[in-house]
Amino acid sequence: MEWSWERIPAEYLVTDVFVCRQGKVGKRKGFLHVKRGRVEGLGVGAPTLEGVPVLDGGGLVLAPGFVDLHVHFREPGGEEKETVASGSRAAAAGGFTSVVTMPNTDPAIDNAGMVRYLIQRGNEAGLVRVFPTGAVSPGRRGEGMCEFGAMVEAGAVGFTDDGSPVRDGSLMSGALKYAGHLGVPVITHAEDTTITGGGCMHAGYWSARLGLAGMPRAGEDAAVFRDIELARAAGGHLHVAHVSTKGAVEIIRRAKAEGVRVTAEATPHHFSLDHARCRDFSPLFKMSPPLREPDDVNAVAEGLADGTIDCIATDHAPHTATEKEYQFDQAPFGVVGLETAFAVGVTYLVRTGVLDLGGLVACLAERPARVLNLPAGGLDEGGEADFVLLDPEQEWTVQAADLRSRSRNSAYLGETLRGRVKATFLRGRLTWRDRLGVQE
Amino acid sequence: MSFNEKAVIMNAGEMARAVKRMAHEVVEANKGVDNLVLLGVQRRGVPLAKRLGEAIRQVEGREVPSGALDITFYRDDLSRLGPAPQVSSTEMPFDVNEKIIILVDDVLYTGRTVRAALDVIMDWGRPQAIRLAVLVDRGHRELPIRPDFVGKNVPTSQREIIKVRIKEIDGTEEVVVGEVLE
Amino acid sequence: MILQRKDVLGLEDLSAEEILGTLDIAGRFRAVFDRPVRSVPIMRGRTVVNFFHEPSTRTRISFELAEKRLSADIVNFSTVDSSFKKGETLRDTAENLAAMKIDMLVIRHSSSGAARYLAEVLKCSVINAGDGAHEHPTQGLLDIMTMRQRLGDLRGRKVTIIGDIAHSRVARSNIWGLTKLGAEVTLCGPPTMVPGALAKLGEHVKVEHDLKRAVADADVLNVLRIQLERGAGKAFPGNREYHRMYGITGDVVRGLKPEAFIMHPGPMNRDVEIASEVADGPRQVILDQVANGVAVRMALIYLLSGGDPGALAGGAQ
Secondary structure (H helix, E strand, O other): OOOOOOOOOOEEEEEEEEEEEOOEEOOOOEEEEEEOOEEEEEEEOOOOOOOOOEEEOOOOEEEEOEEEEEEOOOOOOOOOOOOHHHHHHHHHHOOEEEEEEOOOOOOOOOOHHHHHHHHHHHHHHOOOEEEEOEOOOHHHOOOOOOOHHHHHHHOOOOEOOOOOOOOOHHHHHHHHHHHHHHOOOEEEOOOOHHHHOOOOEEOOHHHHHHOOOEEOHHHHHHHHHHHHHHHHHHOOOEEEOOOOOHHHHHHHHHHHHOOOOEEEEEOHHHHHOOHHHHHHOOHHHOOOOOOOOHHHHHHHHHHHHHOOOOEEOOOEOOOOHHHHOOOHHHOOOOOEOOOOHHHHHHHHHHOOOOOOHHHHHHHHOHHHHHHOOOOOOOOOOOOEOOEEEEEEEEEEEOOHHHOOOOOOOEOOOOOEEEEEEEEEEEOOEEEEEOOOOOOO | OEEEEEEEEEOHHHHHHHHHHHHHHHHHHHOOOOOEEEEEEOOOHHHHHHHHHHHHHHHHOOOOOEEEEOOHHHOOOHHHHOOOOOOOOOEOOOOOOOOEEEEEEEEEOOOHHHHHHHHHHHHHOOOOEEEEEEEEEOOOOOOOOOOOEEEEEOOOOOOEEEEEEOHHHHOOOEEEEEEEEO | OOOOOOOEOOOOOOOHHHHHHHHHHHHHHHHHOOOOOOOOOOOOOOEEEEEEEOOOOHHHHHHHHHHHHOOOEEEEEEOOHHHHHHOOOHHHHHHHHHHOOOOEEEEEEOOOOHHHHHHHHOOOEEEEEEEOOOEOHHHHHHHHHHHHHHHOOOOOOEEEEEOOHHHOHHHHHHHHHHHHOOOEEEEEOOOOOOOHHHHHHOOOEEEEOOHHHHHOOOOEEEEOOOOOOOOEOOOEOOHHHHHHHHOEOHHHHHOOOOOOEEEOOOOOOEOOOEOHHHHOOOOEOHHHHHHHHHHHHHHHHHHHHHHOHHHHHOOOO
């Protein structure tokens, strides 16, 4: 039987690929054997199996499907920005086979029914595994705790009021304890808004120059410190979302050394861009936490390299063009990131020597899965066949029209990046095939 | 814009004689110098007005005040003016109300500069009369304007250019005719 | 060509030559004010829209006067923050204006960068009349004009700006303009109002939190208005404390160099940032600033109109 992209067979071999897993890219070409959505076998060389179609990988890198611990799919309530379906398409195009959705929708994901609803919407789209997080507090109002137990039973993988911090320290402490005993983390959007309130970009030279209200590093550092101390005392698992300051990296590094159960993620924009990008007042560079200074950018990258920061998460935050056409201080925070994450990683981490390709893939696949204990991110015999084919050398220019997300607010529009996701497979089925540059 | 000089049509001596004759005509037409003031249009009209004033003083033995008029903000061709409008200043050392003003310019051509100058003067007050004195009248009027005192009438084609050179501004003293080279 | 641009959005963008050229033209316009007829016809038939998206009396009147004295047709258009925020984006507004074929837009907006955004979207000329805490180029130019009238060449001159620099577009425009002309700028105020990062704006910009030291060898004090509604209690303890620490009092003035003078962009909070004694005293040049403001705005409008025939032909896309 011949390989066909149009009708992916139930059983096939992918050969002529460099298999990348557990932080290493195979030195010799290898293969992946998929059968009924599962990994039947993988290794070096190219076995011949009678009657099994072969996909010739053409020397691409084959890696586990990526796992994003931080996406905003906006459903329900923000469907003009993104839906689970459109977000899933963007995720697949970015090489992701699993995503963790944030609960700051309207209404918020603050009960078991909503969690089930999101999982169901994910299944309907069928392109990516959707793992919802739930809100810490009903309506994300910062008062009282949601029914964590029922929500975990329904499938919630963590709790967060992301978008806003949990201001009330005793609520945070309680949430850490309570979620801890259920075996899931509290994910903190670490920001002391009494320090950052009213700000729209990093407080520093550029905010001073542009006359824009600043968000000092201290707002993040203080919040990370508070939450780590609460976690230390509570014994629960704290996951720090979108780390952006060198101070926060240092605080996390120390806490980890001291045995606190803390994990952390960083976004591609925080390890690649700095606050000078705001110089033209483009809201495409407005995010929370904001783009910081070059030494923060370097500290975040080093944090990924030494494992202080466990993984890369995109904080994919779609906004409609209209919203991004407001002037900088009025525009909403956030940018899309699913479709550029791998390329930004290759361009800003691999090519700069911070990580090798295996390390980057680990930050996008195995390591995030481990943070939330997700049944994803690996490529093991008998496990589900979520995998990607990558071309780490291909250059491409980010163009709004090529993005699959319903929103086009990318911080990399017009930028030429290196590294391309050529195909994505979920449970052995094709969810994305790159047509960029293909003459048809 | 390059300029191909063809001929000198007035030399320094001829220019001086023309100014002197105009001085006589002004005094004659005005029956003296009572109420008389001179206003030169920036830039070459200004030294010409001073010279005319000096010539009148030699005829009549009395000083005639002299001022300068900048018409930049009164032009009717702002959009075609394009880059670097040369703005100089207006100096009006007298009250124009009820005066007889002799407006002085180097070359009279389309009449648009004079039109603008009349508007400037009117914004300073209400003179009794305004007369026009020019060193060269080259024709091709686009407005119903006519000089009262002329140094020299020079028939020209529209492709030609008249250049008046004045010692104070150009370092030499002559009037030349030339052609624009495309 | 004096201004090599379609828009004037900030003094950061202008060269020293452009600033001096504009001030030269402004000087000519000031002379016009002494005539019985204080307007000139040069902008006849041109339409200027004053779009004020933030309350302002002085700047708007000054622009209006400048436009009227150039014989332009004027449309004034104000919006209040709240009604605007909900529906129309700035882009919607801009496109509406463009469709009406205007020649020039003067914009005051509470958001930093708003003027720049409109300039990118619109084909007509845009003059920034103040955007957030970013720039207020016409104020900067009139301040510089006033200084030059007294001091001539500003190279090596010392200008001290006192007040809430962090939130001041006037300060930023002053800093850019003055340093381009070779002046040395000292920024003075409490650390809450004068972030140290501002010293990085230029080689000849320094931050000095002590008022005495900041004014000791100053040629000019540019005293900013304290926004009473903003930051009191967080940025500074209160008006009385501010006056005590940073107010320009008779005593402060008596300690200045004999020829030093005081500027203020108005409106003044008497006995907060400036003592009445000083505000009414012989060392202030506030009314010169006001008169120069009209002249500077005339000059910019005039220069931008002559410089871009394309924009004058239509304005809209």
